[in-house]
Amino acid sequence: MKKYNLLLQTVLIFAFAFLIFQTALAQSRVDKILINEATRITGDEYPFFTYAPKGARVYSVNKANSKMLAAIDQGLKDLFAIAAKHNYANRTNYSDYTIFIANPDRMKDFEGKYSPDIAVGAAQYAGTIYDKGGYVYAAGMVLAFNPCAFVIGEHTKNLERVSEVVRFEGEHLILYHNDRKFYNKTADHSKGGGHPILQ
């Protein structure tokens, strides 16, 4: 009987280890797709990975400092607060989010204000006021809906702007998972409308 228990225990341990291994493998496969997508859009490499204190996953071009990570947490906190107000419960955990911190393609906006933004292909913005010759400058951009991922520019100051961009990009993801109709209506800013979407 003792021998049998030991055997069962061993089998269980192996099964459990295999499950963890499989989950880790699937996780890294998904991450690889996310990283490829972030690289395709921004032209950057993301050699650094860490968790923000509340559990959001962060890939970055440079080692993410604690101020950036705290600002990301704050942005998600604000996002979840406004989501709760609308009774949106899906994707309201910090760990649901993967954020990429890219090299900004400009440091100032047209008014000369600090605005580290990334240049992305114009696509639906072609010919609109956002079009700067085949590309547009964006503070952030959604990369994937499953899992939730978006990219923002690296900031060295004005960290409140990071929180704001995180909240704003997060709005699209929250809407996608909680109110698809409203998501469709607000996803494309070239047709007008900006952030915040959720009041």
Ligand SMILES: [Zn+2]
């Ligand atoms: Zn937006």
